[in-house]
Amino acid sequence: MASAVDERRIRVAPGQARFTGSSGPLTPVWAYDGTVPGPMLRLRQGEPARIIVENGLDEETTVHWHGIRLQNAMDGVPGLTQPPIKPGTSFVYEFTPPDAGTFWYHPHANSLVQLGRGLAGALIVEEAEPIAVDRDLLWLLQDWRLAADAQMAPGFGSAMDAAMSGRIGNIVTINGTVPIDQRVIAGERIRLRLANASLARIMALRFEGHRPVVVAIDGQPCDPHELEDGRVVLAPAMRIDVVIDMQGDPGKRYAVIDDYYDGLAYKLTTLAYDTASPLRTRPLDAPLGLPRNPLPEPDLAEAERQEIVLQGGMMGGGKLAGVGGMMGMATPGMNGGAAWAINGMSMTGDGHAGMAPRFTLKRGTTCHLTMRNETAWWHPMHIHGFSMSVLSRNGSPVPNRTWQDTVLLAPKDTIECAFVADNPGDWMLHCHVADHQMAGLMTVFRVT
Numbered sequence: 001m002a003s004a005v006d007e008r009r010i011r012v013a014p015g016q017a018r019f020t021g022s023s024g025p026l027t028p029v030w031a032y033d034g035t036v037p038g039p040m041l042r043l044r045q046g047e048p049a050r051i052i053v054e055n056g057l058d059e060e061t062t063v064h065w066h067g068i069r070l071q072n073a074m075d076g077v078p079g080l081t082q083p084p085i086k087p088g089t090s091f092v093y094e095f096t097p098p099d100a101g102t103f104w105y106h107p108h109a110n111s112l113v114q115l116g117r118g119l120a121g122a123l124i125v126e127e128a129e130p131i132a133v134d135r136d137l138l139w140l141l142q143d144w145r146l147a148a149d150a151q152m153a154p155g156f157g158s159a160m161d162a163a164m165s166g167r168i169g170n171i172v173t174i175n176g177t178v179p180i181d182q183r184v185i186a187g188e189r190i191r192l193r194l195a196n197a198s199l200a201r202i203m204a205l206r207f208e209g210h211r212p213v214v215v216a217i218d219g220q221p222c223d224p225h226e227l228e229d230g231r232v233v234l235a236p237a238m239r240i241d242v243v244i245d246m247q248g249d250p251g252k253r254y255a256v257i258d259d260y261y262d263g264l265a266y267k268l269t270t271l272a273y274d275t276a277s278p279l280r281t282r283p284l285d286a287p288l289g290l291p292r293n294p295l296p297e298p299d300l301a302e303a304e305r306q307e308i309v310l311q312g313g314m315m316g317g318g319k320l321a322g323v324g325g326m327m328g329m330a331t332p333g334m335n336g337g338a339a340w341a342i343n344g345m346s347m348t349g350d351g352h353a354g355m356a357p358r359f360t361l362k363r364g365t366t367c368h369l370t371m372r373n374e375t376a377w378w379h380p381m382h383i384h385g386f387s388m389s390v391l392s393r394n395g396s397p398v399p400n401r402t403w404q405d406t407v408l409l410a411p412k413d414t415i416e417c418a419f420v421a422d423n424p425g426d427w428m429l430h431c432h433v434a435d436h437q438m439a440g441l442m443t444v445f446r447v448t
Contacts, residue, residue, distance in 0.1 A: 005094075006049045008041060010063075012085075012107075013056030017118060019171055020178050025150035029118035030057060036176045037140045037197065038105070038121030045100040045125050045293075051093045053085060060084035060109050063093060065123060066237060067103040067219050067387070067405045070095035072425025075384055078109045079352035080426055080444065099293035099387070100127040101219025102193040102239040104140070111350055112199065112434040113156045116145075116167060120197040131215070132286035133243065134188040134279065141194065141234070142176070143169030143201045162439040163314040163339040165377060166200025172258070172268060179269035186250045187278035189286075191215075192242050196234040199434045202378060202408070204231040204260035205268065212242035213288055220387050220403035221290035233260070235380035235408040237432035241290075245283040251275040295403060298389055298418035303368035306359050308429070310409065310441065312340035313375040338440035340375070340431070346440030351428060357446035358429075361421035369417045373409040379431040379441065382406040386427070388417035406432055421447045 015031035018024045032038025043049050055061050062084055064076035074095045078084035085091045097103075103123040107114040122140050130136070145153040145167060161167045171178065184190070192212070196203060212232060215224050218239055232240055248254050252273050259265035338346035347355060361367050369388065371381055387403045393415050407415055430442030 006043060006047060007052070008049070009052045009054065010038065011054045011056055012061055012119065017176060019144055019146070019173050019176070020150070021180070027146065027150045027152065030114060031118050032121050036118040037142070038119070040121065040138060041105070041123045043097050043123065043125050045097060045128060048094065048096045052090055053093065054090040055085040055087055058087050060086055061107050061114060062091070062109045063105050064108040064384070065093070065095065065103065065105050066382070067101070067239070068095065068123070069098050069385060069387065069423060072385065072423070072427070075425070075427070076108045077351035077384070077428050080355055080428065084109050097125040099219060099295070100125045100291070101216055101221070101293065102138070102195060102241055103219050104195050104197060104239070106197065109350055112167070112438050115197070115434055116156055116199050117152060122195055124193070125219070127291055129291060131191065131243070131288060131290060132189070132284060133191040136191045136193070138193045138195065139174045141172065141174060141196050141198065141203060143172045143198045145169040146171055157435065157438060159337075161200070162435045166433040166435040168201050169198070172201070174269060181270045181272035183274060184246045184271050185274045185276060185279050186246055186248060187280040188246045189284045190244050190246065192244060193239065194232060194234055194242065195239045196236050198236050200236060202236070202260050203234045203258045205234070206231050206257045206259060207244065207254070207271070208257065209248055209254040210244050210246070210271070212244050214240055215243050215288055215290050216241035217402055218387065218404045218406055220295070221292050222402045223400040224288040225400050231259070233408070235378070235406065235432070237380055237382050237406045238408070243288050246271070246273070247283070248273050250277060295387055296420035296422055298366040298368075298420055300366065300368060300418060303366040303418060304361060305368045305370070307370040307372065308342050308358065308443065310340070310342060310371070310373045310375055310379055310431070311344065312338070312440065313377045315376055340436055340439055340441035342441065342443045345443070347442045347444070348440050349438060355426070355444045357426060358443040360446040360448060363421060363424055363447055365421045367419055367421055369419070370414060371407065371409060371417070372414045373411060376411050378408060378410055379433065379436060380406050380408045382430060382432045383419075384428045385423045385425065386419045388419045391416040391418055423447060
């Protein structure tokens with residue numbers, strides 16, 4: 001018997017948020033169902049969903065279901081996969097999530113402004129048999145560039161942001177508010193789903209006095225492992241699920257520090273222990289490995305090799321690197337100008353009809369994809385429609401059987417990945433620093 005369709009409605013419209021707490025000033029935002037972040041959608045693995053999105057903005061929008069391996073027509077790229085949702089109209093997204101895990105949703109139209117004004121939400125696909133934990137928590141992390149009066153600072157798409165590290169904000173929120181203490185109980189085991197929905201900010205979280213165990217990256221289970229330096233690094237669009245056994249002392253407080261940027265470390269939040277006696281005296285004796293999702297295994301012996309090279313950006317002295325002769329070289333940034341390129345070609349904006357694919361794969365082929373970063377900047381490269389097995393970084397094998405849809409490349413990094421091209425259509429591959437994508441750092445590939 002066919003299972004019933006899980007139907008939801010989401011309205012996109014202007015709203016207001018209090019980023020600095022319940023007594024703080026209101027910030028005008030754009031919101032899903034009036035909240036920032038939007039409602040957490042919980043779906044079931046393998047069960048069909050129908051999500052009706054109504055557009056109450058005065059500009060076009062779409063929704064991209066980030067990390068979900070769905071059919072191309074539901075992927076939310078305007079022009080490329082669907083007509084944009086015009087003001088006052090709606091679009092019906094229908095898909096059956098094949099994978100359990102932590103995903104998210106956001107616009108793919110005027111991305112920099114729409115995401116930057118608040119349009120993002122978490123999408124959790126529940127496992128049929130979840131691992132044993134006492135609590136399952138989500139931290140959707142965002143940052144905002146606010147003026148002194150709590151209004152969104154102007155200047156989306158400035159040339160400097162576009163050619164450098166992107167629009168990094170001056171205030172960081174967890175689930176839409178400046179973090180207050182996170183209450184915990186000694187002895188409990190928490191599954192913490194971390195998702196970075198910032199435009200550009202990379203985070204590296206250190207949980208003082210605790211040892212997080214990574215159990216999934218970008219929604220895909222990996223071999224459970226502790227991190228060498230204990231820092232959980234999350235680039236924009238990435239998700240990492242960690243399991244933490246709360247081994248601190250009752251009544252004590254432990255900081256969670258983001259120290260990604262040199263000299264700019266700050267306390268994100270505090271794990272504040274209840275004074276109650278521990279829930280248990282030793283960590284829960286239950287396995288941490290999540291059930292694997294049904295990802296097709298790449299056949300590396302028969303793989304087709306493709307390479308993309310990331311170029312451009314500011315190199316110092318106010319010079320843009322390697323982007324002479326490419327289209328749209330006015331001011332770099334949103335006004336159609338290019339600051340970045342992939343294999344010498346800049347695709348600016350968000351996606352539109354008639355984007356020529358960089359390469360074409362026959363359905364069922366394994367693609368061995370090499371990504372080389374020739375720039376001086378970090379780039380979280382996101383693939384639509386697929387999850388990639390991450391094979392190596394700068395020649396060294398990547399451990400823990402990791403699959404990702406968003407792979408962070410440091411300056412001069414070379415990363416090798418592989419995936420089976422089993423999902424037909426034209427698919428986007430781009431940097432998820434929104435300024436970089438809008439200023440040329442995206443491409444398209446086709447699966448026939």
